[in-house]
Amino acid sequence: MNQTNTVSRLFGEHFLHDLNPQELQMLNKVRGLVVSHIGPNAHKVAQKDEFAWDTFRLLADEGVIGSAFPVEYGGTDARQVLRIRIIEELGRVCSASASLITGADLSCRAIVAGASPGMKDQLLPGLRSGQLQAAFALTEPEAGSDVRGLKTLIRQEGEHFVVNGSKKFITRGTTADWFMVVGRLETDSSRFVAVLVPRDAPGFAISPEVDKMGWYGVPISSLEFENVRVPAANLLGKIGDGFELAQDALLRARMGHAAMALGRAIGAVEIAATYMNDRTLFGKTLGAHQGAQWMLSDMVSQIEAARALLTITAQKYDRGDGDVSIYASMAKQQATDLCMKVVTDALQLTGGRGYMKDFPLERFFRDAKLNQIGEGSSEVHKTVIGRDVVRRSSSAQRNPSLREGSLVDY
Template sequence: MKPTQPPARLFGDHFLRQLNSEERAVVDRVRGLTAEVLGPSAAEVAQTDTFAWDTFRLLAREGIVGTAFPREYGGSDARQVLRIRIIEELGRVCSTSASIITGTDLSSRAIVAGAAAEMKDRLLPRLCTGELQAAFALTEPEAGSDVRGLQTRIRRQGGRYVVNGRKKFITRGTTSDWFVTVGRAEEDPSMFIAVLVPRDAAGFTISPEVGKLGWYGVPISSLEFRDVEVPHGHLLGAEGEGFDLAQDALLRARIGHAAMALGRAIGAVEIAATYMSDRRLFGKALGEHQGPQWMLADMVTKIEATRALVALAAEKYDAKDADVAIFASMAKLQATDLCMAVVTDALQLTGGRGYLQDFPLQRFFRDAKLNQIGEGSSEVHKTVIGRDVMRRARDADRNPCLRPGSLVEY
């Protein structure tokens, strides 16, 4: 007898063609985890906004956290085209799981890219296995998407750096051992510096966890630095490279947010379509009515188109293309706005059941909003994209349909 094949998925595996056999095996392992553990436990994880240690340890033990780290430190140095597939699979069932993986990029990328060799040897193997955690301390009360608005000051004092300032909305604040902290040089505010601050540094305070609407399992806190001193060896990159290190971490996190939102949108459509097969209305299945079918058609078509855009952004990151930042903004904007719309429509299609706490879509609905806000709101990315288009339009190849001269002369 031939082995029984698992049923085909509602959304196909065409994007796995970008991966080699080793990378596909990682995706298969993640799918096993979502089916056996992460999906069935997602509702329980989302009951309280405390750090999901069991989920984190599972993902670390299975090497999924390690995909963000270089091989020489125990990781697998996964390409972004694989990372987005992992995050999409996790986002399909559990925002907590997906955000643990995107959060690893955000919290550890600057250490991978900029730490001194001694600090890498000391921290990266233990971050890779989950023995240690790091947090990314960038956002402030009056500065988030606009990194150049940071007010935290860092000054060099002999062989040490002294940090003063406040940070807000910091994920993993209460569980992290190390904090990637970005601020302005006190002597030259146009220059950005990034340093590693240990949890037990004198003058460093972590607030209690702050409650939020959704995304339970990865709580947030505020941080305060009062003359916090760290050794010169805790510098990340060179003085003045803090902005670039922050931007690279945000770039990877934005692509991750897009993949997470896509996964959640896919999961929402799967749930809604299953309900529409089971629910009968006016003598036939809900899914046999034209109106609901058209809603599904719009959702599935837009999801597949957005998957292609997110895959392109990941390819551009791996290829180090110069325009990757704009494509990451487009992917993040499109995927997160689409997810909010899809989850809302999926909940509508499932009626009163969709609004029940026992039904997964209420969790999907609450979690979807933060993807539109975190790592740059949709409105910020629209501004970034629009400015880029106009900057390039001035020197771009002119459409052949136009006659010479200014268009105001038509």
């Protein structure tokens, strides 16, 4: 494995062995940006919940945003095994920068997969370069993780589609040029439709940015559609493909959330371990106390286990395995819940300093919560995973240590 970055790191590089030289080059470029720009500017970005334009332009100019786009449109069409490492690296220091990468997948994946050749030619080069932005408009006031609960209606009128409904918690709402909108077909509510809506479409309203607890640098807004008409050429895929297009975007975004959470957990341990070497308590460093060492032991062991699960999930996605969605749910739930615990424990280890706003763990703590909520809450994913296990157990191999008959007869 050829690596240009030879600096010793607290967490192992064992997941990089499957990356080719070009992928390692991209990852090392991101690591350089983290050290030179993104890490030192992370505190500034987190002061106001305004779109992190400087960070976005940097990531676009350096080709990192383009990793989500096809080669024929100037991108690199990166494998997920690379993208999770990029997002993890950015998440070590700055949630906004990591979110800009996951957001490129979420907002543009359906365009890559379902737009007409003409729309791809019109939009993808600009989206890849950062000259244009797109937003993923799925969540509604009464429908988030449950896509089948959507109430936005889309009907076809001749050579146009007409959109009516509301969307909520939409990232990039005030900066996006185009919106990928998912709704139900008005004449058949069992079918879903995805269309592209330009921000200047008559009848389309974008709310002011909504204040939130963390994740500053990527503001959210609400959207309203009142008889918004778009050309039939703006349809993504075919009528009825909206659900599948949304699910693929969410699948990749869930892996992105897991990678971001693990990156933040790694960063929290790095900060706490450094503090433990600097802080003296009762005549010896905090790191020399067994109780503190045990806390670090749990953090590091669990993070490495979660990284392994996410790597397996990314490999499954790159191979096209049929069970990747369940693994994405497992990785997302495990990583994001773990991140919340690790950041909390790291803040506890750093004491009053960790609670100060000029110390990174304060914003790590606020940012960690959204990973447990966004792209399906931990509780939703637990339900999905448990339901899948129960379903498969009825046809799976019976444990050989059991005798014949119903287990209630034991």
